[in-house]
Amino acid sequence: xxxxxxxxxxxxxxxxxxxxxxxxxxxxxxxxxxxxxxxxxxxxxxxxxxxxxxxxxxxxxxxxxxxxxxxxxxxxxxxxxxxxxxxxxxxxxxxxxxxxxxxxxxxxxxxxxxxxxxxxxxxxxxxxxxxxxxxxxxxxxxxxxxxxxxxxxxxxxxxxxxxxxxxxxxxxxxxxxxxxxxxxxxxxxxxxxxxxxxxxxxxxxxxxxxxxxxxxxxxxxxxxxxxxxxxxxxxxxxxxxxxxxxxxxxxxxxxxxxxxxxxxxxxxxxxxxxxxxxxxxxxxxxxxxxxxxxxxxxxxxxxxxxxxxxxxxxxxxxxxxxxxxxxxxxxxxxxxxxxxxxxxxxxxxxxxxxxxxxxxxxxxxxxxxxxxxxxxxxxxxxxxxxxxxxxxxxxxxxxxxxxxxxxxxxxxxxx
Numbered sequence: 001x002x003x004x005x006x007x008x009x010x011x012x013x014x015x016x017x018x019x020x021x022x023x024x025x026x027x028x029x030x031x032x033x034x035x036x037x038x039x040x041x042x043x044x045x046x047x048x049x050x051x052x053x054x055x056x057x058x059x060x061x062x063x064x065x066x067x068x069x070x071x072x073x074x075x076x077x078x079x080x081x082x083x084x085x086x087x088x089x090x091x092x093x094x095x096x097x098x099x100x101x102x103x104x105x106x107x108x109x110x111x112x113x114x115x116x117x118x119x120x121x122x123x124x125x126x127x128x129x130x131x132x133x134x135x136x137x138x139x140x141x142x143x144x145x146x147x148x149x150x151x152x153x154x155x156x157x158x159x160x161x162x163x164x165x166x167x168x169x170x171x172x173x174x175x176x177x178x179x180x181x182x183x184x185x186x187x188x189x190x191x192x193x194x195x196x197x198x199x200x201x202x203x204x205x206x207x208x209x210x211x212x213x214x215x216x217x218x219x220x221x222x223x224x225x226x227x228x229x230x231x232x233x234x235x236x237x238x239x240x241x242x243x244x245x246x247x248x249x250x251x252x253x254x255x256x257x258x259x260x261x262x263x264x265x266x267x268x269x270x271x272x273x274x275x276x277x278x279x280x281x282x283x284x285x286x287x288x289x290x291x292x293x294x295x296x297x298x299x300x301x302x303x304x305x306x307x308x309x310x311x312x313x314x315x316x317x318x319x320x321x322x323x324x325x326x327x328x329x330x331x332x333x334x335x336x337x338x339x340x341x342x343x344x345x346x347x348x349x350x351x352x353x354x355x356x357x358x359x360x361x362x363x364x365x366x367x368x369x370x371x372x373x374x375x376x377x378x379x380x381x382x383x384x385x386x387x388x389x390x391x392x393x394x395x396x397x398x399x400x401x402x403x404x405x406x407x408x409x410x411x412x413x414x415x
Contacts, residue, residue: 034113168200229332293319
C-alpha cells in the first residue's frame, strides 16, 4: 500500500512538473486541513508521510493535546495517565502529540481530503507556472495562434495560453490559426483563473532578441546591439558595435548573402531592417543612422542635443524617407534632434546671407528652403531602449511635400 501510494505521488509530480518534496508537503497540509474541517479540533494537526517503501502505513496523523486531570474535550485534551503512555515525563498543562487512527477520518473526511489535495496540487502547479514565466519576462518564445477573442489573439505556449492584446499587435500581420510565431513576454499576472501571460509583437526588444537567436556573435557578447528604433510592421533600425576589431558587427548581423537578417525579416513578415554601425563620435553615428543616405557634413550642438546634417541634392528624399520615416527612426536611434538640408539649400541660404544679411532669416514661399526637423520625446526613446543622457525637448515636426518620384526613390537601399 505504501509503495503504491508513493508511486502515485511520483507519477503526479512527473505529470504536473512539481517537485516531489513540494507535492508531499502539499498532501500533508491537505490531510491536516481535511481532518480539522470534520472534527472540532482547536489544536495543531500534523501529518507525516513516510517516503520509505518499507513503512507499514504511508502516512501518520498527529494531534497536539493538552494534559489535564479531567477531560472535557476528547479532541483537545488527554488525561495524565494516557499522556504518560506516550511521554513518561508528561505533566499536567503540557502539550503532547498523540497518534490519530486513520479510521477516525471517515468517508466524509476522506472525500474532503481528496478535494483539498486536488485543489492544493492545482495551486502548486499554477504557482510553478507563474514563477517560471515571471523569470522569463523579456525573453522571446515560440507560440501557436489558437483563436481570437474579440480583438485579442490567443497564443498557445504549451503549458498555458498567452494573450496578445490589440495594442501589442502589428496591423499588417495576419495571425492566422495554427501560425507559429515568436512573441516577446511582456508581463505575467497572477489572477484567480491562474497565471496570465501578456505577450507583444511590437516591442523594440523583440528585434533585439531575434538577432540574439540568429547571430552567434551577439549571443556570445562579441557584437552588441547599442540601440533599437522601430516602427512595427514598416521599418526598423539597429545600431551595432563589435568588441573585437577582427569582427565586423554589420557583416555578422547580415550574414552570408543576408541569411541572418533575412531570417529576422521573415519572422517579422517582411519588415524592413537597417543595420548601422554604432560610433562613439556622435557626428559619425548620426551620419551612419541616416543610411542608406550619405551625409556630406554633420554639425552637432551638444547643449541643445541637436544636429545639422547636409546631404547631396539627389539624396534629400532618401535621407528623409517616406513620410519622414528614415530621419524619424534615425532620431530615435541616436537620441538627437536632426535637421536636414540639401547642399543646394545650404548654398542658397549662404548666398542670401552674403547679399542681404538682414533678411537672412525670413519666410520663404519656396518649400524646398524649409528645414526638415524630427524630434522624438523621451518616452519614445525609452521604448526603443536607448540610453538618453538629457531629456529631449518635444517640438512640432515640420512637413515637406516631396515629388512622388523622390518618395519612391527613398525606399531604396534597405537591407
